[in-house]
Amino acid sequence: MRLSFTVLSPSLVAAGLVLAGFPGGSAADDRASTGTIKLESLKWSQFKERLASSKPAKFTLVDVWATTCGPCKENFPHLVEMHRKYAGKGLAVISLTLDDPTDAKAVAEAEEFLREKKAVFTNVLLDENYGDGFDKLDINTIPAVFIFSADGKEMKRFTMDDPNHQFTYEQVEKEVVALLEGTQPKGFAK
């Protein structure tokens, strides 16, 4: 099942504007906000609301990771880089960790990692039972990357779930560029 989110709340839209940091992305902005990197705990429903209120960003890139996931951490700089390059062009970026929210050590480690990587975008800790995030997102494993439209509709998913079609961050970036340049027909999502 693909996720479809249509409910918008005006106050959340406003919150989304601030938190998405749009249209930031300049080096100066990054430096200014490095000190304020934080990890927000959100329920799944709150996360979906956040996704549905990302305007004026055109798209939201969501990277799903966890501190226990080596390949996720290895590839995290790609996300930081994409934010740096495309935030000013309309890309909102969210990191979503599936670490156990009741495991204080893991949460502290996640925060430390985000600061170390200068993750100057929205960082979310999924506040649900450990493991439920996989069902909510309908993925078998991480890393996984999603692109959502400004109203929170899933447009594209990149996963490791098919041994013969595992994604690379190069593919993600290509898609991001194509979407931002509008070379993909609008509304091609399933």
Next chain:
Amino acid sequence: MRKILLGLAVVALAVPVFADHFNKIVKVGDKAPDFSGIPAVSPSGEQSSLTLSDLKEDVVVLVFLANHCPVVQACDDRIIDFANDYKDKSVKLVAVSVNDINQDRLPGIKSHMKEKKLNYTYGYDESQAIGRAYGATNTPHFFVLDKERKIRYIGAMDDNAMHESKVTKHYLRDAVDALLAGKTPQVEETRAAGCSVKYKKSK
């Protein structure tokens, strides 16, 4: 249009968001993909190999593992217990790693076996062919094969890979018990929880 969309959103929330089919390559009922001559280490530490047709037990449990993976490490003792509890019931558990990571290759398997006193044969398939054939995406990832060597269960060992004390559902044991009793497992596929298996790009 708006109303229709909202209606759909409500339906979407009312239905579980997961399908009961997770594996992209094989499904329950399929003939188990064959494998042979996979270099392996036996529990005694000797050089061995894994060949499906060599296994004569009624039930074969094939599990994909990775020494480096914290989730596998959390499950090690449970897998040992399982192999031990079922060894006299004509159930054979064999493990294989396909990861292109130093620690997950044969020398790593040897030392992991010694350190944890693993009681099952554990192989390493550098070609990753066995992993692709089974659609193994996680470690640990379990596949239960019946006497006809059809796949009868795919997925996780239980419902909490990281914390044994929080386990409430024993999917693997339940599936194997059902097969031994000549029944169809009640739960035939679950989402495997664990580290991802990275495949080399196919040529």
